Amino acid sequence: MTVQSAFQEEAARVENVLKHIHEQLRTIGPRYTGNDFTEQMLEIQREQRQQRLEVAQREPYFGRIDFQEIVHPAPRPLYIGKAGVAHEKSNEVLVVDWRAPVASLFYAFSGGEAPVTYESPDGDVEGTVHLKRNLMVRDGKLERVVDSYVRGQEEESVTDEFLLYRLGESKDNKLRDIVSTIQQEQDRIIRTDKNKAVFIQGVAGSGKTTVALHRLAYLLYRYAGAIRAERMVIFAPNRMFLDYISGVLPELGVGDILQTTFAEWALEQLDGAVRLDEAFDPFTYWFEHQRSKEEMDTATSRVKGSLAFKALVDEKLTLTESSLIPVESFEPMAGWKVTPAMIVEWLSTDDSNEPYMKRRARLVSRLKRWLESEWKARRLTDKTLKTKLSTKLSAYTKKIPSFTAPQLYSSLLGEAAAQELLGTEACKNTIKSLKKKFILPEDLAPLVYIQLRMYGNEQPPYDHIVIDEAQDYSPFQLEALKQCQRQPSMTVLGDLQQGIHGYAGIHSWKEQTALFPEADTGYFELDRSYRSTMEIIDFANLVLGGMGDGVKPAVPVFRSGEAVDVVDAGSNEERLAGVVQTVKEWQATGHYRTMAVLGRTARACAAIAAELEAAGVPCSLVESKQEAYGGGLTVVPAYLAKGLEFDAVLIADADADSFGSNDAKLLYVACTRALHKLKLMYSGKLTTLVAEQPVAVG
Numbered sequence: 005m006t007v008q009s010a011f012q013e014e015a016a017r018v019e020n021v022l023k024h025i026h027e028q029l030r031t032i033g034p035r036y037t038g039n040d041f042t043e044q045m046l047e048i049q050r051e052q053r054q055q056r057l058e059v060a061q062r063e064p065y066f067g068r069i070d071f072q073e074i075v076h077p078a079p080r081p082l083y084i085g086k087a088g089v090a091h092e093k094s095n096e097v098l099v100v101d102w103r104a105p106v107a108s109l110f111y112a113f114s115g116g117e118a119p120v121t122y123e124s125p126d127g128d129v130e131g132t133v134h135l136k137r138n139l140m141v142r143d144g145k146l147e148r149v150v151d152s153y154v155r156g157q158e159e160e161s162v163t164d165e166f167l168l169y170r171l172g173e174s175k176d177n178k179l180r181d182i183v184s185t186i187q188q189e190q191d192r193i194i195r196t197d198k199n200k201a202v203f204i205q206g207v208a209g210s211g212k213t214t215v216a217l218h219r220l221a222y223l224l225y226r227y228a229g230a231i232r233a234e235r236m237v238i239f240a241p242n243r244m245f246l247d248y249i250s251g252v253l254p255e256l257g258v259g260d261i262l263q264t265t266f267a268e269w270a271l272e273q274l275d276g277a278v279r280l281d282e283a284f285d286p287f288t289y290w291f292e293h294q295r296s297k298e299e300m301d302t303a304t305s306r307v308k309g310s311l312a313f314k315a316l317v318d319e320k321l322t323l324t325e326s327s328l329i330p331v332e333s334f335e336p337m338a339g340w341k342v343t344p345a346m347i348v349e350w351l352s353t354d355d356s357n358e359p360y361m362k363r364r365a366r367l368v369s370r371l372k373r374w375l376e377s378e379w380k381a382r383r384l385t386d387k388t389l390k391t392k393l394s395t396k397l398s399a400y401t402k403k404i405p406s407f408t409a410p411q412l413y414s415s416l417l418g419e420a421a422a423q424e425l426l427g428t429e430a431c432k433n434t435i436k437s438l439k440k441k442f443i444l445p446e447d448l449a450p451l452v453y454i455q456l457r458m459y460g461n462e463q464p465p466y467d468h469i470v471i472d473e474a475q476d477y478s479p480f481q482l483e484a485l486k487q488c489q490r491q492p493s494m495t496v497l498g499d500l501q502q503g504i505h506g507y508a509g510i511h512s513w514k515e516q517t518a519l520f521p522e523a524d525t526g527y528f529e530l531d532r533s534y535r536s537t538m539e540i541i542d543f544a545n546l547v548l549g550g551m552g553d554g555v556k557p558a559v560p561v562f563r564s565g566e567a568v569d570v571v572d573a574g575s576n577e578e579r580l581a582g583v584v585q586t587v588k589e590w591q592a593t594g595h596y597r598t599m600a601v602l603g604r605t606a607r608a609c610a611a612i613a614a615e616l617e618a619a620g621v622p623c624s625l626v627e628s629k630q631e632a633y634g635g636g637l638t639v640v641p642a643y644l645a646k647g648l649e650f651d652a653v654l655i656a657d658a659d660a661d662s663f664g665s666n667d668a669k670l671l672y673v674a675c676t677r678a679l680h681k682l683k684l685m686y687s688g689k690l691t692t693l694v695a696e697q698p699v700a701v702g
């Protein structure tokens with residue numbers, strides 16, 4: 005078949021499938037707004053179907069794979085799309101949902117005539133692939149057909165022309181879905197079983213965030229009925245990042261998933277008992293000045309997040325739990341007696357896994373009921389005596405310890421063991437703040453852990469938890485989150501090379517994977533970087549200078565662009581003028597939809613933004629509490645740009661004072677935000693992280 009006739013055949017099919025989709029949308033029926041429960045349930049299903057059809061209407065499918073099952077005489081074409089569509093009358097499958105088992109062939113197939121298999125609910129299905137084709141449909145019209153494999157034709161390896169085309173596009177202010185170009189190594193992660201804690205170490209731009217979001221969509225499809233979107237949660241570093249990723253799930257037909265930050269979530273669990281101390285901003289403390297590695301490694305925040313500190317908290321909790329059974333009997337009147345042995349007996353019918361405060365509340369009620377039944381049995385009517393007995397009971401139950409999470413935490417910090425681990429001064433300061441109900445971010449994990457262990461969780465357990473930028477999470481934070489699940493079902497993703505919050509996060513994934521049984525843990529590495537050109541990735545790898553952390557350097561996909569520019573801008577004033585000039589030049593090309601000027605500190609960024617504004621170049625200056633990311637031209641401190649990406653990036657202060665020898669990870673983060681264009685400017689001395697590189701410095 006010629007390329008042209010293949011195109012015509014596919015264009016006709018797109019038209020035909022779209023006709024079916026339009027027809028189904030037309031006949032979907034009117035909205036139900038009544039009170040009948042069954043009708044309401046049907047309405048939810050109708051609404052979901054409508055959403056799926058609307059997605060399919062924009063782009064019915066993007067791929068075709070011709071697969072011949074071993075038991076079939078001929079190959080059968082399968083069209084893969086974001087949402088499955090069946091013929092309204094015959095039920096014939098017109099489009100296969102990308103998450104269906106058979107669709108895994110499309111992603112996993114990498115060429116060759118050898119038999120391939122996919123896992124169906126009834127077991128492995130074997131067969132051969134005859135064609136793998138990418139199709140691009142826009143506004144209902146077929147625009148592009150690219151065959152990456154045709155059986156019998158000699159070019160064996162699947163050249164991903166389609167992927168390169170997609171990566172070459174410029175980006176706007178939202179992360180996008182990648183269903184049409186999911187890569188084999190990403191697909192494997194997406195389709196991993198639900199009941200695992202899946203850890204992903206992925207280099208910058210390897211698609212970790214994107215893969216995690218696709219995995220949620222997959223799990224909801226694969227385990228429909230068993231898991232629910234309302235019982236899933238995504239943890240991201242900040243609100244702006246959540247805004248940036250907010251487009252992906254709706255595009256995949258997924259809604260209602262809680263998206264939050266660890267701090268927001270933990271404060272909610274603590275139900276207003278404490279607030280974050282606004283007077284201390286960790287970003288200002290750690291990033292506005294040069295801080296040594298040693299300072300970060302020994303920071304109190306790191307110790308508070310450690311398993312050694314958790315062990316102290318656990319000891320304290322165990323001790324508290326053991327004091328549920330009083331040592332003395334309760335004998336309000338001669339001959340009326342509850343002994344500790346009776347209490348042990350009462351408690352033995354309780355679930356011992358129930359949180360302490362729930363068991364305590366039940367015991368107190370039981371004692372009250374016992375007293376009432378005693379005075380009923382003895383026909384006691386004297387009100388004064390009754391009050392006296394109740395007062396005695398109150399005095400007795402007061403001896404059964406009762407704490408709020410901040411009280412227990414404060415009591416622990418007053419003890420010698422905690423002071424030895426954290427230092428007396430740090431403990432005293434935290435106790436002092438707790439009195440005013442103020443805490444630091446580092447106190448959230450211990451507090452919320454104590455709260456969940458002592459009081460339990462009012463919410464149903466989460467079906468799945470996603471943690472993005474998990475290299476910045478302490479083991480204690482993960483332990484706190486584990487309290488909210490019956491069995492581990494998590495996707496934990498990050499990059500040790502981007503671990504710029506060394507004062508809080510981990511140094512090795514073992515610190516986190518060790519918290520889960522080996523059989524329930526999956527560990528994956530993603531080495532290929534899809535975001536940036538080869539030139540940018542090669543440059544960024546050199547910035548890291550083989551730092552390692554046990555992580556392999558990023559491997560770029562074969563997408564070549566412009567060389568990275570490193571420019572000595574002269575004086576400080578000339579440098580600021582150079583920033584304005586560069587931005588204007590980039591804007592004039594019309595190539596870039598999103599651009600960013602990155603600076604080392606918030607102060608440096610404010611100066612750059614002022615210079616741009618004064619020159620009549622509007623920009624948005626990002627601050628740490630930013631809620632939304634608007635695209636266009638952004639000025640942002642490098643540490644806040646983590647997770648984001650821009651068509652073109654200008655690092656405006658690449659001098660040795662701004663980026664010292666300890667800042668390799670920070671500069672790496674900054675460089676890897678760029679998709680197509682990267683430029684570094686400096687005045688004075690160039691940072692040694694770049695100066696020692698074998699690259700041309702302009």
Ligand SMILES: Nc1ncnc2c1ncn2[C@@H]1O[C@H](COP(=O)(O)OP(=O)(O)OP(=O)(O)O)[C@@H](O)[C@H]1O
Pocket residue numbers: 167170171180181182185186187190206207208209210211212213214215499502534535646647648649676
């Ligand atoms: N298979 C793919 N096909 C097309 N684009 C992809 C693919 N995988 C990743 N990308 C693109 O690469 C970019 C980086 O993806 P993403 O932000 O998910 O990576 P990340 O690993 O979380 O990055 P970082 O750690 O640097 O924040 C995005 O623009 C994403 O759309």
